Amino acid sequence: MTLTDEPTTVTEPAKEVGSARLRKEDGRLITGKTNWTDNMVLPGMLHMAFLRSPVAHGTISNLDVSAAKDRPNVVAVFTGQDFKDEQGSIPCAWPVTPDMVNPGHPSIAVDTVNHVGEAVAIVVARTRTAAVDAVEAIDVDYTNIPVVLDMEEAVKDGADLVHASTSSNTSYHFVFDAGEAGTGTDTDAAFADAEVTVSRRFVQQRLIPAFMEPRSAVVGVSGDNYTLWSATQIPHILRVMGALTTGIPEHKLRVVAPDVGGGFGGKLQVCPEEILALLVARRLGKPVKWTETRSESLMTAHHGRDQVQFIDVAAKKDGTVTGLRVRLLADMGAYLRLITPGVPALGAFMFPGIYKFPAYRFECDGVFTNKVPTDAYRGAGRPEATFAIERIMDELAVELDMDPMELRRKNWINAEEFPFTSVAGLQYDSGDYEQATQAALELLGYDELRAEQKQRRESGDPVQLGIGISTFTEMCGLAPSRVLGSLAFGAGGWEQASIRMLPTGKVEVITGSTPHGQGHETAWSQIAADQLGVPFEDIEVLHGDTAVSARGLDTYGSRSLVVGGTAVVKAAEKVVAKARKIAAHLLEASEDDLEFSGGKFSVKGTPGAGLGIQEIALAIFAAHDYPEGIEPSIDAEAAFDPVNFSFPHGTHLCAMEVDTDTGFVKIRKYACVDDIGNIVNPIIVEGQMHGGLAQGISQALYEEAIYDADGNLTTGTFVDYLVPSAMDLPTFHTGNTTHAATSNPLGAKGVGEAGCIASTPAVVNAALDAVRHLGVKDILMPLTPERVWRAIHQGGDGGARAAEGSNAYGGARTTESGYEEAK
């Protein structure tokens, strides 16, 4: 289903862009002819295996690796002592405040361990199995230090410390106050004058990205040149950071991301193991490989989310919202990785959502605990913000006895108000919330389901029905470099593309945005085909190898198409401009008299005669006849730096059946209509929506990383960490409205994160809507049957999933405490 308004920017009519092209990349993936990092074998390659800490907090009191060294086929065993002078620190690129405390993040523990799974020793052996076997022979003892797990305890005065070198467990205190920033009015005054206030404490549980391809790194050595193949989302960033961290000069380090099996932010990292693979290869002068097991992955790759959110909303009795106040505790884990502290800051500007709050204040404490660090996971900061605002809008509706959609409608930005500057100072580009909502209501069959809900209530049916709403927007297309600079981020947000016009007329498009399942090869071919007028099949998209794609900032934050796709447009424009000069020369016409259409230059008013751009590529390769004063090439490259973010939006509706006898929840129907701007490939877009929905719904229903009271991850395998199967998810009903983004010529807004950001609150709101009449006010995520049953039959929020006292959030707790109590 597609609804189209007059686009606010008009792009050229195009035949490839917008068409449902099947993916180019599938051929190798469906036949097993793949290039996963772990497939790589180099002559003489050695294998690395890690001894990892079984304690969450302790000093290493004894570490004897001699027996391991004597094991057959073991080449070397290293400990933190061997690398302490050269390992540096895993970089943190986002010091969100000037006084943020970063205690440093060694890749391998030197004398202290701060989370379970931290690397303590490395065995290097001829085979994978020999390395793993020898790890068993290492003799190690730890002296335990009190473990810090609960953020609300950790921030209290006198709390046990994660890092002895710091004075508290708070890494930073980040504040955005719209009144002070001049983008809104005074928040305290808004609350003082409020007719109604609602305060809630929400928990964003810790999640694990759980990409299907485990992380893997292979390092090749050639003299003082190193090549790092890695299952990474960010080969370009990894090259810069890897060079800075290890001291390998940047021009001696090549990073390649071959086929990468998913990432979702989980491979947006400079991993300790990648750094250690480089250090070991350099030390031994030999190629090495490391591939993690799934349990290693769940335990040591970074996690996501993990916030306690205190949120207050002020409103008038008629439902008009007048103020919003947010205070977060954000779990950093034991260390700061690449953008650990920045994730909540990315969400800071999105809590107001689509609503016209006049006043807004945001505060966040980044808190250290003895757990694996958190970092980017699909949506990174924005799902957390969307959850909080969409949940509290429902709570406000209950408080005011208003229809939750009416409350939203009363407060959202109207179509004619775009572009709209939000209270957080963001300029929302385009959209129509009413239109998307109407379409979503129809897609769901809202009225019939409401009627059924009423009937089930009246008959006291043990299976109750609820409908949950999430009307959301998100900030995509990361990012304008100057804005990132103003937020103290360590890099820019531009993207690069180059186009090589080969002599036979074939075209290479080189992108700095490295895909791991998103279909860049197909979408970029569509864009280039339209821009250059060459066949889709004649285009090859190259990526992921810093020796081929020299500049780039990789794939995350729904940025690839918006920023990287636009760079392709810009590079193609340069190619055409260069070709035009040669065409004019060869056609003996003035440049101004040439028109370019369908890949062909022709002289205006002289149809028929003309020269194709692919022919020009051959002519300039021969270079026998071209104008004086220009270079013999029509190749070009371009970097694109957006001036604004893009703001996809949509309305997500979930109909949920809750069995009040068993607590079992089942999605009856899920419908959503998203506005992601212009669509390059509807098949890919639908796939991205589906995948995002699955992850967002799964946060609501299934997933939670649980640590026990000693800091052991008890969800360290796929037996315990519930990645949903086909049986656990419904069919999704998706649709689109189209309001072009105004910040890029493609008019694209970004789709990678939308489903994941929007869906979680829709699901939880639906479950609560089903059982609110039974006195249930909140249920902690994930909504396990046990929790739902307890919330219905025992009151409260369903409580902790782990045993009493062992939950990282301090066990079961429901309060209506908001901001004041939290302070």
Added chain:
Amino acid sequence: MTQINVRVDGASYVDDVEPRTLLVHYLREQLGKVGTVVGCDTSNCGACTVHLDGESVKSCTVLAVQADGSEVTTIEGIADGATLHPMQKAFHEQHGLQCGYCTPGMIMASIDLLKNNPNPSEHEIREGIEGNLCRCTGYVNIVRAVQQAAGEMSSTTTGAQA
């Protein structure tokens, strides 16, 4: 070391393996059949699914020595030359994959599913691939792919292959 004889994707191999070697590691590390991948260590994900004497198995849950004397078919052995297996074609045409890491196992499991139930309902498809995890697609398009393949395979006289 134990000697085994196996046929994999139509070729015969004789190899010495450690008794503890898993079939998936034998395929990947000794035979270079890297189309079959490993996604977990608890037999949950199904990424390693192959056919052992025509039955779908998780090759991380089978020892290489157990495959002695058997016929193994992997994702690399189901196409007929340049002609894709209908299930491969359906995954492509229905966009049943994104990163493609789960895909070899998903395709092998789906072929087995249709062998046992040529005309499955949506629910039966979902149940049939329950042992295969995909983190990218949300499964809707995988279900569609299996439905398409079921349609195509039942309308050809050759029926289920591999």
